[in-house]
Amino acid sequence: xxxxxxxxxxxxxxxxxxxxxxxxxxxxxxxxxxxxxxxxxxxxxxxxxxxxxxxxxxxxxxxxxxxxxxxxxxxxxxxxxxxxxxxxxxxxxxxxxxxxxxxxxxxxxxxxxxxxxxxxxxxxxxxxxxxxxxxxxxxxxxxxxxxxxxxxxxxxxxxxxxxxxxxxxxxxxxxxxxxxxxxxxxxxxxxxxxxxxxxxxxxxxxxxxxxxxxxxxxxxxxxxxxxxxxxxxxxxxxxxxxxxxxxxxxxxxxxxx
Numbered sequence: 001x002x003x004x005x006x007x008x009x010x011x012x013x014x015x016x017x018x019x020x021x022x023x024x025x026x027x028x029x030x031x032x033x034x035x036x037x038x039x040x041x042x043x044x045x046x047x048x049x050x051x052x053x054x055x056x057x058x059x060x061x062x063x064x065x066x067x068x069x070x071x072x073x074x075x076x077x078x079x080x081x082x083x084x085x086x087x088x089x090x091x092x093x094x095x096x097x098x099x100x101x102x103x104x105x106x107x108x109x110x111x112x113x114x115x116x117x118x119x120x121x122x123x124x125x126x127x128x129x130x131x132x133x134x135x136x137x138x139x140x141x142x143x144x145x146x147x148x149x150x151x152x153x154x155x156x157x158x159x160x161x162x163x164x165x166x167x168x169x170x171x172x173x174x175x176x177x178x179x180x181x182x183x184x185x186x187x188x189x190x191x192x193x194x195x196x197x198x199x200x201x202x203x204x205x206x207x208x209x210x211x212x213x214x215x216x217x218x219x220x221x222x223x224x225x226x227x228x229x230x231x232x233x234x235x236x237x238x239x240x241x242x243x244x245x246x247x248x249x250x251x252x253x254x255x256x257x
Contacts (some may be wrong), residue, residue, distance in 0.1 A: 044078035055175035061114035066174035128153035
C-alpha cells in the first residue's frame, strides 16, 4: 500500500508538475483513504537535482502544516502539495508562500488555491504533559496507512516523542501524530520530525492562528486540552453523552421539499 502511494505521487508530479491542478487526476485504485486531511509535500531542488518527499496535514482550506526539513533549500516554484481530489483521484496544488519556524522545526505552507475536497484536521492548542498520563497515538504515514504508538506527554512544548525501536522512512517526515476519538474525530498533537522523533504542534499554536488569520481570513479548528482529555476519558469508560442526531422533519402532505 505504501509503495502504491509513493508511485502514484511520483507519477503525478512527473506528468503534471507544470500545473496547479491536474485537469484529469489519475485514479486511486485499491487504496482505502483513512486520513482525508493528509497530504504529500514534494519539493524539487534544481541545484542538487533531487526531490524531497514528505507528509503534511491540511489545517485549513489553504494551509498545510509540515516539517521544516521538507522544504529546506527548496524552490517554492518547484514545491507541490498532493491532496485527495475525491475518493478516486489525487490533485496537485502550487505552494504560494512558506512560513518557516526554524527553532520549532515546522513549516506552514500557503497554497495558491484552497482545497475544497478534503477536510482539515483539528489541532490541539495546549501540549500534553507528563501528568496527563499515556495515550494511544497513531502516526499517519500515508493516505491509507498509520502506525499505533503509546506515548507520554513531555515537560517542554518543543519536546520530542521518541519513536524507537520503530524507525520511519525519510518521506514520512511531517506526518501527523493523532489521537483518535469518536466525538471529536482525529486530533493532531504533533508531527514526525525525523526517523526517530516527533514534535508537539502546540508549541506554535499562536503563530499558526496569527499567520492564517492575517493572510487569508481562514480559521483553524482548535480543541483545548481539557476537552480532549475529558472526551478520551468518557469514551474509555462509556459515559460520554452522544451528540444529538439531527433528523429532517417530514414534509406535511401536499408540501414539496
